[in-house]
Amino acid sequence: MLRLSGAVLVDDETVLEEVWAADGKLSRTRPPRADAATELTGWVVPGLVDVHCHIGLGPDGAVTVEDAVAQARADRDAGTLLVRDAGSPMDNSWVHDRADLPRLIRAGHHLARPKRYLRNYARELDDVAELPAACAEEARRGDGWVKLVADWIDRSAGADADLTPLWPPEVLRDAVAAAHEAGARVTAHTFSHEAIGPLLDAGIDGIEHGTGMDPDQIAEAARRGIPVTPTLLQVGRFAEIAAQADPKYPVYAARMRRMHTCRYEHVAHLHDAGVPLLMGSDAGGTIGHGSLPAELAEVVRAGVPAGDVLAAASWRARAFLGAPGIDEGAGADVVVYDADPRQDISVLVKPTAVILRGQRF
Template sequence: MNALHLSGPVLADDDRVLDEAWVVDGALRLSDPGAAAEGARTVSGWVVPGLVDVHCHVGLGPMGAVSKEEAEEQARIDRDLGTLLVRDAGSPQDTAWIHERHDLPRLIRSGKHLAYRKRYLRYFADELDDVTQLPEAVAREAQRGDGWVKIVADWIDRSMGREADLTPLWPPEVLVDAVAAAHENGARITAHTFAHEAVGPLLDAGVDGLEHGTGMDADHIAEAASRGIAVTTTLLQVANFAGFAAQAEPKYPVFAARMRAMYARRYAHVMALHEAGVPLLMGSDAGGTIEHGTLPEELAENARAGLSPADVLGYATWRARDYLGVDGISEGASADVVVYDADPRTDVGVYARPAAVILRGRLC
């Protein structure tokens, strides 16, 4: 059968709630399609655009690149819990083959993480030997990816001994050239950043997004809001900061103290971003150290921080899709939707138990 009847409410965006919609030959129809939908199977519940995980690593495991089979399983796990669009936030594996797999989530690739040698997790990134190589590497990854490039902007500098702490990887002038290289090659650029010291140069360079952003102060937040620079909050990852601090304390007490402080203010930080009007993105940071299929937990964490369930829904669906330039629930769009048995505008717990997942018009 190539037709479905979606018996709503159909939550199309912040302002549009439809009573029903149809899926015909994989596409959404928002008005009665007549004979084309005769005999359609009815799926009832609260219908929303497929969830968007804007910081996810398909193809990455704890020791770097995984097999194609494991990457496929990662994507399938995410899909079955309603994640139907992924912006990859860096992967050592070339996952372009996922574009040909219509049973797996849509993928927007950032190519490989770009970092400086010995200043990031081993096996995860393309580690450059000279900081001046960054603009060239950004141009290369922009050409390989799907309109995004991911750089690592700060990490612990262990060469400082007991004074070791998070420090920026790149000189400000190199960041300016790197951002320009991304834009000249038709890509946007986002940056991993924990440290306060790295944020200012990133904003000055014109970066398009910040991942984590835990070191942002009030001035950084105001500037990001005024320029519409999105921040991916990754609260599941930030929840690990206390453990990182405990592990580092004996050798790196300065670093440990900073990580502990950022952990303590993690919820207040998210609310400061939201209240200032910074566009927020929802990202599980799955792959590497966090399991796939955890976006529902990430959404629940953002609600614990103080975001309303309605805002969590918007950030995880239509607002993220608008940001990435991918259609949600609109006439003729691909039918990538999730159905819940309760209203996600009031209950964030529903994300862990989708009643139906429909990808490209097919029930998964």
């Protein structure tokens, strides 16, 4: 039995003096045999949530199970106890059976088109008309989410190549509707401005990156409550990507540099406009696992208050995903820190205790 005391941050309004963990469950009331409890004191936070993470994905595509386990453990040890996997070439459903790994909400495979995304990352559809059926299939394969790749560079245009949408608007509408009919929500990778309007028109449920959103699109996302996951660690690589692309694709490179330059201002605008922000490291591929605390520090650097960033990475994200936080009878998934992360986000880098399913790691 474990007693967690000090400041237990339940949500935006509720702070408890203590909670108890027994048999992998949380209790807000003192249970029997409390005198036998082990005690941890500090700032107690619901397990962090990484909503854009790819367990099973490496730089060249799918990794081995052993490597995927190492990825998930790195996330866990950084305090990430719930992951929405935003697409993976690996069938990582086996993570559900591992008590030592973060809880996982899967989105199945990325859906993209041939030569219009990173090689070996996605399920590639030869015919755009296949997208609605593919969305329905991935909805059945995942845990209530589908991941679309909405735009990517079109290299067939040569020196004029730039980011362009992958899907016709009418196909996109049918695809989102098909996922919804199958009981899933849809989130979409998008860097460009051009892809956002069709996504909003299609009824998209989430936007990943969102670097091309203009003020009107931001206002519309805020009005509808459509969350955006900024992934500033990934956007921070745009200058490097532009330098690699510049010799062959100068138009694309120039756009990526512009978005890199205004990345902090853009995230601040999202927050100020009232767009719900979710936090995602984009770990897997080019970003290392266990990097969610670094992502959160970047969002604070953009001007979003630390308290809002912490909420977006814990209790607000859990509510959005339908996962419990520090609730009576919920799974004992909490992280303990020696200082208040609402005041100093940097304390998230070094948790004093990580408790997953009641077990300390």
